[in-house]
Amino acid sequence: MAVADQLLAFAAAIGHLLSQPTLVVVLMGSSLLGIVFGALPGLTATLGVGLLTTLTYGFDLDLALVSLIALYVGAIYGGSYSAILLNIPGTAASAASAMDGYPMARAGEGGRALGLTTTASFIGTLLGMLALVLTAPLIVELALQFTSYEFFLLALFGIIISGSLTSPDLVIKGWIAGFLGLALACIGRDKLMYYPRYTFDIHALDSGIEVVPVLIGAFAIPQIIGTLRSKAPLAAVQAVGRIIPDFRTIARNLRHIVRSALIGVGIGAVPGVGEDIAGWVSYGAAKNGSPHPERFGQGEPAGLISSETANNACIGGALIPLVTLGIPGSPPAVMLLGALMLHGLTPGPMLSIQQPTFLVELAAIMVLASAAMWLNGIVLARQVVKLLRVPATLFLPIVALLAVLGSYALGLNLTNLYLMVAVGIAAYVLTEMDYPIAPLVIGVILGPMADENLRRALMVSQGDPLDFFTRPVSLVLIAAILLTVLAQVPAWRRWRQSLLARFRRRG
């Protein structure tokens, strides 16, 4: 009965959304904008969601969510255009798609490759949405039992795990980035005593660091500097031909689709780890599981389908911890969290109580966003491809202007602008030194949650930290944090290996 009710609510949400012409126009437009953002090398889904957030400030929640989700889905898919036609992934999420997409385009199958990615991305998004709808209520039920102890540890775990998994160099750099984010989150009046911390008598800092300018600065400025600095000339765009969905090939690769969707959802659900890793892991799994691994990299449709299904399924996965725990699963989801907070929604377990229909509405929006992406992909792909000829030296300065105006528009104060530039330059320097940026922004977002809940927990226990060890979920989280940290300590790993070797010998 409950399932039937949910399905009815879902159908009603779809009907409600489609009955508003403005919403349909925004859906199609945002999806197309997302595809353009994803397709142009130098622009990313994260940046697109961030910049659009500033434009949706005055929208009502439905309209804002439709435009942001449609752009997110479109941008993750759009990255495959330049990967297939230029051999340059438009976004990191599509890096694996270039492996087989480009050889297909060179062999004159560009249209078929784009048709396959369009359909695979569509199915991937839908499967990700299904995973979100099925798992979110269970996680919310568990999370509703959480108290301040668990929320503090969850925030800490989010930062530690994203630092561990996103660092391109030493893992410790990921943790440093996360703690720098936490340090930034300390700026402003504290939530319990309203005491000004590190505000230096600047009143604009009293309410703390504005999240969206930090996010825009952290993602836009390094992207602009890095791309313009590289001065890489664009390769010739391969011919596209007719865009064919090619359902027969899709049907033949159904097992790759299901496996890739599961990988995408699983990786997406890990805080801070995004679509790029999902694409690569799924590509690797498809290659390893194939009877013809030698065909991969030579234009094998299964490789293309696997990476594209996984990176779009990752969207649903990334929304699972965001909606249920308030912890973003991927960098674009970080931006989405900022946008939701801007619209007065605080994602987390309480969301299902404050807005019982939110999950169903989100699922409906994801279905419509993936349908809009598919339609735009099949009908307008050839037009979008023309944009690949626009050089980065023309559109990146425009992005810089958008970042400036967007950062100002949110709080209408210049401090946000200065903050955006300072964070952006610092983020570029950190990126150059192989520090990941995702843990830093996750730290900024989760910092207030960690701070407030730590002190609330200690207030409950009258300052006794041992109470953290008396609750089962709290204990599991402490164990997870300790194991994640210890896994990076050489002495611990040596001891674990020797222990395993001893067991093997006995066995």
Added chain:
Amino acid sequence: MTTSPSSAATRGRPSDLWTGLALLLIAAAMAGGALQFPLRGTYAGVKNAWYVSPALFPLIVATCLCLLAVTLIVTTVRSGVLADRGSLASALAGQGDVVLIAGIIAAFVVGLVPRVDFVVAGFFFLLAFTLAFHVHEPRVAKLALGAFFATTLVLLVMAGLGLTPVVRTAAASLVDLAVLLVAVGTFVAARAMTTDATARHRMGQCLAVALATPLLLGITFKFFLLVPLPREGLVVVALETVYYAIRGAL
């Protein structure tokens, strides 16, 4: 410490030593600041205990940062990458463009945005930025950036002397007009510098982008999203006049 699975071959870099030391300083400053916050006693009528103190979380973060910085320094020293001085030198080389791009954005935000009409400021910013990077002519780039940075500097000096005019006054419009004339003059001078057809075609693209983008963004934010622009002067006032004239006529 070991590396992430994504790149097991990496082992840090010489600059990690300096970032480690910088982090130590940041952590020390953070802890020093936190020790000034109320740790015990009563604040604003609220009885305090150490576990409610606003200093608790910053102190924990500062301690963790300090430990991580020390670990980073030790890892870097032990890994032997410090002997690899060549990579440090090469890392420092080729940063000119980085400083330039960061400088353009910073100069725009600090110098132009608070003092010049947004559409005019955006026009000059995009014109200088695209002429410098899109045209691929070193002389044009030098001229565009020279004019842009010099204008920003003059505006900052004026601000330092307390000479920034109040918004929506004749004096403010004069400043906007002067900046607009400098931008247009820069474009005319840049175009006269070269006879190369490709370079001139690219300059046309730069002008189109610089003209259309701030105008479209300004109109969208001001009249459709109802968001005031950072500074509304010469062009925005003119746009307002046109907008309300059209609305009145309708």
